[in-house]
Amino acid sequence: xxxxxxxxxxxxxxxxxxxxxxxxxxxxxxxxxxxxxxxxxxxxxxxxxxxxxxxxxxxxxxxxxxxxxxxxxxxxxxxxxxxxxxxxxxxxxxxxxxxxxxxxxxxxxxxxxxxxxxxxxxxxxxxxxxxxxxxxxxxxxxxxxxxxxxxxxxxxxxxxxxxxxxxxxxxxxxxxxxxxxxxxxxxxxxxxxxxxxxxxxxxxxxxxxxxxxxxxxxxxxxxxxxxxxxxxxxxxxxxxxxxxxxxxxxxxxxx
Numbered sequence: 325x326x327x328x329x330x331x332x333x334x335x336x337x338x339x340x341x342x343x344x345x346x347x348x349x350x351x352x353x354x355x356x357x358x359x360x361x362x363x364x365x366x367x368x369x370x371x372x373x374x375x376x377x378x379x380x381x382x383x384x385x386x387x388x389x390x391x392x393x394x395x396x397x398x399x400x401x402x403x404x405x406x407x408x409x410x411x412x413x414x415x416x417x418x419x420x421x422x423x424x425x426x427x428x429x430x431x432x433x434x435x436x437x438x439x440x441x442x443x444x445x446x447x448x449x450x451x452x453x454x455x456x457x458x459x460x461x462x463x464x465x466x467x468x469x470x471x472x473x474x475x476x477x478x479x480x481x482x483x484x485x486x487x488x489x490x491x492x493x494x495x496x497x498x499x500x501x502x503x504x505x506x507x508x509x510x511x512x513x514x515x516x517x518x519x520x521x522x523x524x525x526x527x528x529x530x531x532x533x534x535x536x537x538x539x540x541x542x543x544x545x546x547x548x549x550x551x552x553x554x555x556x557x558x559x560x561x562x563x564x565x566x567x568x569x570x571x572x573x574x575x576x577x578x579x
Contacts, residue, residue, distance in 0.1 A: 366546040366554070371538045374423070374555035381424055382431035382559065389435025390442075390449075401433025412556065419552035426556055430563055441570050445577045452570040459524075459565060463531040474536040482533060485526045512575050520572040527565040534558040 389397045408426040412419055442449045466472045496509055509519060534557055541550050 364548050366541045366544075366548060366550045368538050368542045370548070371541065371551040371554045374551045375558050378423055378427040378552075378555050378559050379562075381427040382434065382563075385428045385431030386435035386438070387431075389432045390439045393436040393439035395436075397432040397436040401429045401431070401436070404429040405433060409556070409560065412553065416553050417547075417549055419549050419556065423552040423556045427559060430559070434563060434566070437567065438570065441574055445574055448570065448573050448577065451573055452566055455569050455573075456562065456566045459528050459569075460531060460562065463528055464535060467532050467535045472532060474532050478529075479533065482526065482529050486530060489523055489526060512578055517572070517575060520568065520575060524565065524568045524572060527561060527568055530561045531558070531565070534561055 385401075389401070405426050408422050408429065412422045412426070415422075438449050438452075441452075467474070472478075492509065496505070499505065509516070534554070537554055537557065541554055
């Protein structure tokens with residue numbers, strides 16, 4: 325029971341530890357006297373493989389959308405991807421089907437957005453991709469070397485920071501419909517650059533939670549389909565990080 329309590333304390337908006345713990349619990353029979361066969365449980369390597377598959381699928385549609393940008397791809401990919409993620413968060417058992425669909429839709433969105441930035445700023449796409457990969461590897465090293473330990477206090481801090489950023493995005497979107505913009509949000513100047521750096525920092529810290537959930541899910545012997553669920557969570561974070569880096573580079577290129 326102590327393991328389940330610890331596993332529920334997640335601060336990742338998508339990869340809720342409570343959801344993963346519930347998935348692990350509901351698939352255990354007769355009060356844990358009968359457990360899953362090894363081939364039916366989540367493993368770290370399995371989750372990594374699923375992440376690579378989803379990334380590959382996203383790259384396929386991203387390359388197509390990059391070469392053929394369209395507002396339909398932007399809005400269809402963004403809204404469709406959001407709907408799929410929301411459904412998956414409530415129906416984790418559908419993850420093996422929904423995760424690839426999310427990756428394909430997200431690729432359309434990311435590819436079209438990248439095309440717009442690339443048309444305005446030469447070389448910005450390669451820079452953003454390179455920085456995203458570099459941050460991913462750096463955070464993985466910090467996590468595996470236990471230089472940064474994912475404690476409950478850290479989870480709570482990342483949760484509050486991520487929630488505040490998401491609220492700011494929603495307010496910005498609502499206010500934009502009335503012709504009002506939040507000052508300095510993704511704008512030039514030292515303050516705007518500082519805000520973008522903070523957001524990138526928070527997105528990078530979310531990677532630690534994704535890595536930690538990979539290990540916790542395997543430790544809890546969560547069902548196999550949770551590998552797709554966890555892989556999607558990591559992909560969500562990577563896309564967010566990439567887009568924020570893309571925005572920051574465009575600000576720096578404009579100054």
